Amino acid sequence: MVKACGGLPLAVIVLGGTLATKQNLKEWESVNNNVRAYLGRGKSIMEEGNLHKILALSYNDLPYKLKPCFLYLSRYEEDYDIDTEELDKLWMAEGLISTKDRIGEESMMDVAERCLGELVTRCMVQGKAPADDVMLSYIGRSFASCRLHDLMRDLCLLKAKEENFLLPVSCHDDGILDEHVDISSLASNDHTQVYRLVIRFSEKSVRKFVPLVEKRNTRYLRSVVLMASGVQLKEGRVDKIMKSQINQFKMLRVLAVEGFDHLRLPKAIGKLIHLRYLSLRGSVFLRLPSSLGNLRYLQTLDFRDCPRCRIPDVLWKMRQLRYLYLPDAYGTHKLGKLKLNLFCKKLRLKGLDKLEILENFCPLSCSSQDISTLKNLRVLSAVVDMDFDEHFPTGIHRLMSNSDHARSTSLSIVSRRDSAATAALTKENLSDVVGQCFSRRNLQVLEVKGPMANFPKYDAQYMYASLVDMTLTEIEIEEDPMKTLERLPNLRSLLLAYGSFLGKEMRCKATGFGQLRFFRLFGLTNLVKWIVDEGAMPNLSVLTINCCPKLEIVPNGLRFIKTLKELIVVSMPERFTNRIQAVNGADQGQDFDKVSHIPSIIVNGCRIFDP
Known part of the structure; x- marks a missing residue:
């Protein structure tokens, strides 16, 4: 077979x-016979089309x-x-995996990951482990x-076309350019049933493409994906597609309208009763109808x-909702002066008993x-802005509880x-709240931005091992925070940024940061000396060391x-940089021996050492 x-x-x-999926010699012999049959006796894989036959064998x-x-x-x-994670949800929405596929206590996400794992094992799909994503790695996901x-x-596209599974279309300003689809095929084969349609727009192509979509037989569509990048829809072209066709989308289970500006969703979207997946990601909406409910x-x-997305208070009606991603705007720190003007009535979430993931939750916009009523909630991502919450300490405690x-x-x-009137009180409050956060058993990721009065002291009685990822920005503390941070046993990623530490000396002691994988120092303008003990x-x-202008030398402890x-x-x-690299082709710098064991050293975007 290798020779073949x-x-x-x-x-x-x-x-x-x-072959890795076969359990005995008989099954291997069957594969061998199939290889010979696919290639034809005596033929080489180097002959035209034979590589495709081997790949097709893996599909069959x-x-x-x-x-x-x-x-x-x-x-x-x-x-x-x-x-x-997105792929998992789409497979579920399409019914490609179902609750019947679960084994034991598996969740639907576990089923999806198992299916992807088999495709990776068969080498038909290339999986990437979550090495750089500490949270995915921590919660045990195999692939990011x-x-x-x-x-x-190419095989996937060919088989999808042969089986009339999915029709991908790329629209450019000069027409529709895709090796598998052309304009005439879209305009003529009106009786061909299309089940899944993916269209990638450019601005001018929207105008050309609308009439073609209107001629298609769309009543059998199960999935429609319309994608763009900042396309301005002043003439409402995609709105026209939506409005004219939405009554035909009676079988639709997946709808994604992503990357468009000035978009209106028609009220008729509420008629898509079979819809399982709705993504409006990256689009700017003029309005969202209450018929979403x-x-x-x-x-x-x-x-x-x-941005600037106002959601009607109808989400509580969606009793089957499992994954809810609110707008980033609901994290008020990204809104600037717009802030509270965008918030309508608070969104009710009570009754969403099946909700598993909730992202961008904000107490200002939701209760x-x-x-506490979302009993199946697995993942919660929340943003709290002290500037707009008068009862901030109480609110954060209520949220965490x-x-x-x-x-x-x-x-x-x-x-x-x-x-001056609020700064001192705010600093004290923030310090107290961060201390509370350290005591939460289920808090894995913590991001703090804003000045604190002091950094919490480590206390083994109430500080638990849950924190995995921490970002501290502009907290402006003068006492070395390493004394506390290095004792958090599961901390895997740490970023200190923009004046988080105002002191001159920082020390990482032996046995500290036992699980830390990623450490970034960014904008610590007062830092002069950083000591790293052996161990x-x-x-x-x-x-990563970025913009720490007073830091004199690389810590000696890096060599260990x-x-x-x-x-x-x-x-x-x-x-600083001259100490870790050769200068004008001369011998290595004074500190090169401290870092010579590191496989990759990058200075200002240039790789200077890569053995």
Whole structure:
């Protein structure tokens, strides 16, 4: 079989992936016979079309349930890193996986990851482990993203077309350019049933494409994806598609309208009663109709990256909702002067008993008390702005108490109060609240922005091991925070940014930061000396030092961190960078021996050492 692959790595890998699923010699012999039959006796894989036959064999060998999961990947562009969490939800919405596929106590996300894992095992899909995403790694997800090899994607597109599974269309200013689709095919084959349609627009192509979509037979569509990047719709072109066709979308389960400006959703969207997945991500809406509340079977609702988005108070009607992503604007620190003017009546969430993920929750726009009723909530991401919450300490305590049942919580706390009358009180409040956060057993991610009176002292009686990822920005403390931070046993990622530490000396003691993988120092303008003891940060993988102008030398303790894979130095003075690299082709700098064991050293974007 290896000989039949002709030494082509992709053929060997894919065939090996197929064999890896076989349990005995008889099954291997069956694959061998299939390879010979597919290629034809005596023919070489190097002959035209034979590599495709080997890849097709891997597809035909897939279990029945996995074939549509594989074909669904044809909706993504070439070399695109596919978000596996998004893919999981789409598979669920389309019914490609169901509750019947669960084994034991598996969640639907577990089922989806198991299916993706089998495609990766068969080498038909390239999976990327969540090495750089500490949260995904911490909660045990096997893959952060996945992608298709170019030739495997060609097979996926071909099979999707043969089986009339999905129609991808790329629209450019000069027409529709896609190796598998042309304008005439869209305009003529009116009787061809199209089940899934993915359209990527440019601004001028919207005008050309509208008449073609209106001629199609769209009543069998199960999935419609309309994508753009900042397309201005002053003439309402996509609005026209939506308005004219939405009554025909009676079977629709997935609708994504992403990246458009000045968009109006018609009231008729409430008639899409079979809809399971609705993404309006990255679009600017002139209005959202209250008829959204009629989507009683909706599982995923995505408003991320939707600025100035006012949501009607109808979400509580969506009893099947599992994944809710509110607009980033609901995190008030991103709104500037617009802030409270955008908030309508608080959104009610009580009754969403199946909700598992809730992102961009803000107590100003939703009731914290409703969180306690969401008994199946697994992941909560919340943003609290002290500037707009008069009862901030009480509110944050209520939010954290009500979310005790969530498995994973992410919290961003923001404050920018500058007035003398409120500054002192705000600093004290923020210090107290951060101390409370350290005591929460389910808080994994904490982001704090704003001045604090002092940093919490470590106390083993109430500080638990839950924090995994922490970002501290502009907290303006003078006492070394390492004394507390280095004792958090599960901390894997730490960022100190923009004046978080105003002192001159910082020290990481031996045995401190036992699980830390990623450490970033950014904008610590007063830092002069950083001491790293031998034994500190024994699992550190990536260290970034950015814009710390007074830092004199690289810590000697770095030489003892054998796990360090990458050192990134940005916007540092020459006296610092010269110590870790050769100057004008001369011998290495004075501190090069401290970092010579690191496989990758990057200074201002240039890789200076990569053995």
